[in-house]
Amino acid sequence: MVDFAGPWMREMPKGTKPLTTQIQDGVAVMWALVNPDAPKVPRHFTTVGTGHDMPEDAWDWTYIGTFNSQGVFVAFSESLH
Secondary structure (H helix, E strand, C coil): CCCCCEEEEEEEECCCEEEEEEEECCEEEEEEECCCCCCEEEEEEEEEECCCCCCHHHHHCEEEEEEECCCEEEEEECCCC
């Protein structure tokens, strides 16, 4: 995945549906349902530590998962519009 906190972007096949985020071998990993034949598009995500302030637009984000690695973090997919 990425450093644990903050915004990040990945090129992913169009229509990808993030399923969950968890720790695997000490690294935060996101699993997703993808069509590998679809064209890739940029997808924006944010990971926030629990107890930290959330931006105003967080209400438009989609929850992906919560994971624990030297603190508890919550992963979101940012709005597509």
